[in-house]
Amino acid sequence: MSIPVVTVGPGQEDIVSGLERLRGPVTVVRRCSELAELLAACQSGLAAAAVVAEGSGELTGTLVERMQAAGVSIVALTDDPLEASRLRSIGVVPAPPAIDARSLASSITDAVDSVQDRFSVQTVLHAGFSDAVSRAPVRAAATASVTTAAASGAGRILAVWGPAGSPGRTLLAVNIAAELAATGKSVVLVDADTYGASVSVLLGLLDESAGLAQACRMADQGVLDDAALDRASLEVFTKSGSFRVLTGTTRADRWIELRASALSKVLERAREKADTVVVDTGFCLEADEELSFDSMAPRRNAATLRSLEVADEVIAVGAADAIGMPRLVRGLAELAQAVPDAAPRVVLNKVRRSSVGRSPRKQLGEAWQRFGPTGDIEAFLPADSEACDAALLSGSVLLECAPDSALRLAIARLVCADFQQNRTSAGRSTRAMRLLTR
Ligand SMILES: Nc1ncnc2c1ncn2[C@@H]1O[C@H](COP(=O)(O)OP(=O)(O)OP(=O)(O)O)[C@@H](O)[C@H]1O
Ligand SMILES: [Mg+2]
Secondary structure, X not given: OOEEEEEEOOOHHHXXXXXXXXXXXXXXXXXXXXXXXXXXXXXXXOOOEEEEOOOHHHOOHHHHHHHHXXXXXXXXXXXXXXXXXXHHHXXXXXXXXXXXXHHHHHXXXXXXHHHHHHHHHHHHHHOOOXXXXXXXXXXXXXXXXXXXXHXXXXXXXXXXXXOOOOOOHHHHHHHHHHHHHHOOOOEEEEEEOOOOOOHHHHOXXXXXXXXXXXXXXXXXXXXXXXXXXXXXXXXXXEOOEEEEEEOOOOOHHHHHHOOHHHHHHXXXXXXXXXXXXXXXXXXXXXOHHHOOOXXXXXXXXXXXXXXXXXXXXXXXXXXXXXXHHHHHHHHHHHHHHHOOOOOOEXXXXXXXXXXXXXXXXXXXHHHXXXXXXXXXXXXXXXXXXXXXXXXXXXXXXXXXXXXXXXXXXXXXXXXXXXXXXXXHHXXXXXXXXXXXXX
8 A cells, every 4th residue: 555645845846756756655645835734734644654855953852753643754854964863863764865766765664664663662651641642551651661771771760749739749859869869879850840840949059941941852852962961950969979950940831841752851861871860740640631622732741740651660748647648649549540550659748746646657557548548658757847947948958957857867768778877977067068060
């Protein structure tokens, strides 16, 4: 069967007539005047392949993913080797502009033949609730991402999630990053909360540049290499180690810059670089298509959902009180639906007698047995306003401003299996000294 092809670009006429003369493997079903028209044609199910004859520079990862979601493979003509490699990195097959019709037809055929595999792998790796494309492969998504990480020997992604009500996601994520860095691990901390990014505030970084948005933009353009990731991130030094931070979009209206496909690439790139990528996520797990009729519209919750889908490990944190616990229970049920393989480690934060009564651990444990999902609460993090306020005020982490606090020790034990308390003195009475480098 002849492959239906759509084309775009001023140079398409020669290409079209060349392909038509072959009378066989491919049929040009529409000539488009611009990329937007090409995208619409692809999404209407008209074509199995698209040829971008000129202007390949306008192709981004997001566009390509949309076309691939419609089952379309893309061939773009360029004679620039750098552009060819950029195109490859976003899933486009490059070909030289001087290519003869027969070779172009066979490139198109190869691209279409491989799209089945490529799309299924990409769907598995990058699709899930966060995508308009498909909900089905969520289970495979987590499995595949773990397998990929294991196979490449790359680092792990640890997502910190929790329901609405400020249970302490950011505090936990930031301090987990600091604790891991203090053990000598290389760590990248990513602020992917599209509702209330606050990692930079907690760390006292006067940063308005939204490093994660920058990194996503570069990933979308297919130019996110190690050096670019370094440029987009800040290095935060403490006396006990250092870690890199991709700051979030502190202006609420910038959530649109954190597209799922680009974020996946950023997280994958970060995990190639670091032992652990810690992601501070938003609270909301609603699939945005339930909120919007435009199935291709950007999705505010995609960053959280995508982070949870690709994470090797999820920590779910809830506030240990009469409001926080039921929210956590409901939130975990939503999480199980949205990301079935997440297998979260449950942590209760802000544990205090005044809100629970005497023996809070016992009381909370019993309440969990009765109302919570199966599985135990893995850690009880005490309420410690003094330590948290001191950290916030000085823009530092607990291992520096409250190294011996029960809260800091509980967080360290949660993520550092062989944590010993006597290591804590390393940071005692030191204030965070940080050098910010781009
Ligand atoms: N164990 C704790 N004891 C006392 N205060 C805490 C504790 N954990 C967090 N807090 C405080 O609770 C507030 C919210 O914490 P944090 O910003 O980490 O929550 P969040 O879940 O990220 O909230 P948001 O919805 O804003 O993203 C902060 O003021 C923080 O200092
Ligand atoms: Mg937060």
